[in-house]
Amino acid sequence: MSAVIDVQGPLRKMPAEPGAPVHYRMKVGDTLIPLNDLIGRELQIDFEGEIRCIHCDRLTKKSFNQGFCYPCFRKLAACDSCIVSPEKCHYHEGTCREPEWGETHCMVPHIVYLANSSGLKVGITRKTQVPTRWIDQGAVAAVPMLEVATRRLSGLVEVLCKQHVADRTNWRAMLKGDVPEVDLMAERERMLETIADGVDALRAEHGEDAIRVVDESGLELAYPVEVWPSKVKTHNLDKTPQVTGRLEGVKGQYLMLDTGVINVRKFTAYHVRLQVFEPSPQQAPDLFSN
Template sequence: MSSAVIDVQGPLRKMPATPGPSVAYQLKLGDTRVPLNDLIGREIQLDFDGEIRCINCDRRTNKSFSQGYCYPCFKKLAACDTCIMSPERCHYHLGTCREPEWGETYCMTTHVVYLANSSGLKVGITRQNQVPTRWIDQGAVSALPMFEVATRQIAGLVEVACKAHVADKTNWRAMLKGDVKPVDLVAARDELRRLIADELQALRKEHGADAIREVDDSGLDLAYPVDTWPVKIATHNLDKTPQVFGRLEGIKGQYLILDTGVINIRKFTAYNVRLQVFDETPATQDLFSA
């Protein structure tokens, strides 16, 4: 094996991504960011040294909870409450939020209910300022907003109404195979609005006419930097095999696609990892910054 031309380490974080003709990714290890798109075709190695530190308190933990937290933080932080996964169960209005100030910032703010095509048609919600990041993280090839909603809880209630007709989960294996069939999202949006008209009327009556506003944006198409799509999905797990090696063949969602398998970087948030990149070429010089 040739010597490494990039050799950095630090705690993994969710990959920052920027939309463009092809989504531009960085691998974030602590304060260091390594641009990844130019490394496609290179051999890379990830080594997990066994250390996991909570992304909130920096306490060392043997296990990561809710993508990067130690168990005490997992139990006390609002960001780890069950209503994060089930927003319709938000209980801020009952005065029982674990962290009311956090709830003001993240829940009592405008959310978007959207349709996306990642492994097929799905519905989802996200904070308005997380568009299009949320769509990229899910590997959507196209997405468009349906509603702007006053709070996270109301967005969750609209999503519940939509889930009677549309899936709310991504089939990540199908998403990574790259053969996602096109979906007419505008037509799907219009039909879904018709199907949930009664539920929308009831929610507006309860929460106010302006609590749910229709959005008619044209949406966004997204392309990902992938040279070779996997035919069969094999996964790398740093808990079981702390060293991952292979040729980087693409990036989609929060997954690195290697010729030896795929790895979900977000799953291993807070894991202390060493990245090495091999096969020196001019394009690999001065690629990372602290």
């Protein structure tokens, strides 16, 4: 087979836009490749042994926090523990690693939401990241619940919710398409009633305007998947630097091949060669019509 696409460069998180289904692009270096059009085609990804920090471009033997070298991992606010646990944000204490970064990423409106990616879960994201965050988690539906003034406050509200609902996605179930139906609008009302006392206490401390209920309908999402895997096998470029297979779908930040799945975001900053091959004669003749 001859390659009709052959590009090299560092992997980046896949850009995605809502649609019916979600529209994905693969980013390799400066090249953006529409992925929805590649469903059914043979791909080959070769890790070429080089990882460069997405912040400083330093050559690193190991990627930390999805694309950083160790010195950047230690010093950047984007890699601080409060990114994973937003209730631990310490900007207000004057100890933020990068106060200017904190101003633009943490001291801005956030959304506390409910989503269905492998069942009901609670999550938080910057207001500007809706619905990108939902797509990255592979949610089939999501609904905003509260808008809050800062990242720390979103974390404190999330802590209230986590006493009653999960905050993590079962990624294997998400990739199998094994997602139960959830009435998110009803769950939102139930959750708001359940955490009402805790939210009132936070308003008393941070101000009435710091937390407001978002009375908006949610969003349903569909993904470009031709075949759902019955068993999820993962590819790891660190252990097996060459991955080949027929692309059967894309969901979250995963490529779903007939040989297994690969989390593209996990290998951010890995320098790879991506090849897409001509279809076999048995495949539809119009696959390469564009």
